[in-house]
Amino acid sequence: MSGCNTCSVHGHHFPEPGDGPASGLLGQVEAAEAALRAAAERGRPGAPDGAAGDTDPQEYFTALIEADQKIEPRDWMPDAYRRTLIRQIAQHAHSEIIGMQPEGNWITRAPSLKRKAILLAKVQDEAGHGLYLYAAAETLGVSRDELVELLLAGRQKYSSIFNYPTLTWADVGAIGWLVDGAAIVNQVPLCRCSYGPYARAMIRICKEESFHQRQGYEILYTLAHGTPAQREMAQDAVNRWWYPSLAMFGPPDRDSTHSEQSMAWKIKRFSNDELRQRFVDMCVPQAEILGLRIPDPELRWNPERQSYDFTPPDYAELMRVISGDGPCNRQRMARRRRAHAEGAWVREAAAAYAAKRAARATAPTEVAA
Amino acid sequence: MKTTVDHLLALGDDALIAAQRLGEWVAAAPELEEDVALANIALDQLGAARLLLTYAGELEGAGRDEDALAYLRDDREFRNCLLVELPNGDFAVTMAKLLFLAAYQLTLYTALSGCADERLAAIASKARKEVAYHLDHARLWTVRLGDGTAESHRRMQAAVDEIWPYTHELFLPDPTAPVDPAGLRAEFLAIVEPVLAEATLERPADDWAPEGGRRGLHTEHLSYLLAEMQVLHRAHPGARW
Ligand SMILES: [Fe+2]
Ligand SMILES: [Fe+2]
Numbered sequence: 001m002s003g004c005n006t007c008s009v010h011g012h013h014f015p016e017p018g019d020g021p022a023s024g025l026l027g028q029v030e031a032a033e034a035a036l037r038a039a040a041e042r043g044r045p046g047a048p049d050g051a052a053g054d055t056d057p058q059e060y061f062t063a064l065i066e067a068d069q070k071i072e073p074r075d076w077m078p079d080a081y082r083r084t085l086i087r088q089i090a091q092h093a094h095s096e097i098i099g100m101q102p103e104g105n106w107i108t109r110a111p112s113l114k115r116k117a118i119l120l121a122k123v124q125d126e127a128g129h130g131l132y133l134y135a136a137a138e139t140l141g142v143s144r145d146e147l148v149e150l151l152l153a154g155r156q157k158y159s160s161i162f163n164y165p166t167l168t169w170a171d172v173g174a175i176g177w178l179v180d181g182a183a184i185v186n187q188v189p190l191c192r193c194s195y196g197p198y199a200r201a202m203i204r205i206c207k208e209e210s211f212h213q214r215q216g217y218e219i220l221y222t223l224a225h226g227t228p229a230q231r232e233m234a235q236d237a238v239n240r241w242w243y244p245s246l247a248m249f250g251p252p253d254r255d256s257t258h259s260e261q262s263m264a265w266k267i268k269r270f271s272n273d274e275l276r277q278r279f280v281d282m283c284v285p286q287a288e289i290l291g292l293r294i295p296d297p298e299l300r301w302n303p304e305r306q307s308y309d310f311t312p313p314d315y316a317e318l319m320r321v322i323s324g325d326g327p328c329n330r331q332r333m334a335r336r337r338r339a340h341a342e343g344a345w346v347r348e349a350a351a352a353y354a355a356k357r358a359a360r361a362t363a364p365t366e367v368a369a
Numbered sequence: 370m371k372t373t374v375d376h377l378l379a380l381g382d383d384a385l386i387a388a389q390r391l392g393e394w395v396a397a398a399p400e401l402e403e404d405v406a407l408a409n410i411a412l413d414q415l416g417a418a419r420l421l422l423t424y425a426g427e428l429e430g431a432g433r434d435e436d437a438l439a440y441l442r443d444d445r446e447f448r449n450c451l452l453v454e455l456p457n458g459d460f461a462v463t464m465a466k467l468l469f470l471a472a473y474q475l476t477l478y479t480a481l482s483g484c485a486d487e488r489l490a491a492i493a494s495k496a497r498k499e500v501a502y503h504l505d506h507a508r509l510w511t512v513r514l515g516d517g518t519a520e521s522h523r524r525m526q527a528a529v530d531e532i533w534p535y536t537h538e539l540f541l542p543d544p545t546a547p548v549d550p551a552g553l554r555a556e557f558l559a560i561v562e563p564v565l566a567e568a569t570l571e572r573p574a575d576d577w578a579p580e581g582g583r584r585g586l587h588t589e590h591l592s593y594l595l596a597e598m599q600v601l602h603r604a605h606p607g608a609r610w
Binding site: 005097100101104107108109110111112113114115116117120121123124127128130131134169219222223226227229230335336338339342343344345346347348349350352353356 | 405415419436460601
């Protein structure tokens with residue numbers, strides 16, 4: 001298997017703004033990829049190879065970041081940088097895994113075989129994203145098993161958005177359009193993150209996410225142009241998912257705790273509020289083409305700011321959901337714990353079998369020696 | 370022999386119902402790699418089902434497309450074997466089902482890929498490559514579980530014992546079929562018996578042989594499966610998705 005599954009099951013044309021809902025963002029992903037290659041060709045600033053023990057590692061780290069070079073796993077890095085990345089990449093990986101549940105909820109009931117195939121492929125992509133991200137985190141010296149334990153123990157978080165229920169088929173469309181859309185806006189700048197393995201994982205993931213957004217948009221477009229009941233289903237889904245999607249960008253800048261240092265380290269490149277604004281500005285024209293209403297009476301174009309004014313999400317609700325009291329937190333965690341617990345005997349068997357095989361493979365050599 | 374709608378439905382329904390069951394595993398597999406693998410196998414089966422049902426609809430000539438066939442038939446009209454509709458059970462049961470299904474499909478698709486019906490032959494030769502991977506996947510797990518821990522051995526043996534009787538139906542003679550399944554059992558056994566041996570599992574005796582799926586006489590499980598699969602489509606008659 002290689003590359004995006006959703007795009008290979010896909011293929012259809014719908015009226016869209018530009019070349020597609022996320023075409024501008026896809027361009028930015030490609031630019032980030034080109035920048036990554038260019039940086040590699042430029043080479044690193046006076047590398048402290050071999051016995052260059054006189055270069056201060058902290059200074060060299062800072063010089064690398066300033067030169068827009070990537071920090072690689074073997075490089076020295078400050079502990080706090082490592083911890084911040086582990087926390088962020090793990091949370092991102094967990095989000096991919098928990099995120100399989102709300103959409104996976106509709107695989108068995110997808111209303112056409114084509115939609116079923118696209119959704120299966122999409123959820124499979126998300127599992128793949130989880131795998132790349134856990135692998136990126138492992139380059140920082142933690143194991144996937146440790147991270148999974150932290151998730152199951154409730155000591156690491158995942159995106160709060162996945163604690164909302166998918167009540168109708170239109171929610172699958174709304175998740176693709178809004179949730180994957182917000183994820184792309186959040187993640188495109190991460191393609192330029194200073195940590196090499198994370199940046200490279202994000203480039204790959206963002207390309208697939210843009211297909212996810214497109215399939216969600218297509219679902220909503222079809223529903224919005226379908227029967228009255230389908231149209232109502234689509235509007236209801238947008239009504240329920242709009243504000244939780246805005247909340248995906250995190251607390252407002254004035255309350256954001258991790259931002260400043262992450263900006264200096266070039267882990268984060270834009271503030272929560274900047275990204276949220278970018279998302280709103282992207283969605284408004286798309287909603288118009290869909291023929292669906294964004295549930296915000298205050299939404300209007302502001303010519304001075306060249307952006308839309310909008311009602312911010314309920315941050316108190318975001319905090320409640322993050323702290324565990326969203327509609328589905330308990331259900332999502334219970335499902336993950338159950339899958340993990342019920343799979344334990346399978347993983348043990350695989351390990352036992354591998355050990356037996358290894359023993360059998362070495363046994364004859366020992367005899368010979 | 371001439372391809373009939375019923376033959377295509379039997380092939381297509383096997384693949385569709387198998388895909389539906391595998392889809393139930395998403396976000397519940399024993400490890401993340403397995404979520405990816407099971408979804409991938411489900412996608413392959415679903416892809417084959419779509420080609421076969423589309424062909425069946427065209428051959429029938431009554432204007433039914435893949436969705437009309439998948440969503441608007443009742444359980445008595447489905448032609449799949451009983452094996453695919455059985456519940457997933459634990460991971461061992463799912464792997465036993467997949468092992469036997471994939472071994473059967475591999476022999477059948479291989480034979481069909483040389484049949485006179487060119488369209489069917491093309492579908493079969495594409496699907497054959499995919500089920501070779503499914504078989505490999507199920508074989509690896511059967512061996513790992515059979516020859517893993519005492520617990521996994523017990524579960525894998527129980528799964529094989531539970532599913533084995535349902536393999537007989539796969540090879541019921543049908544001289545009118547493009548390929549008569551009765552001729553494929555020896556090849557099937559030549560695939561699965563060595564796997565069971567390598568997995569240190571006992572090959573069950575051939576006694577009880579439930580059947581009926583090809584005539585639309587199913588287990589009690591199918592109508593629940595269809596209720597779930599068809600609920601949304603049927604709630605909006607005539608809608609496009
Ligand atoms: Fe993802
Ligand atoms: Fe996605």
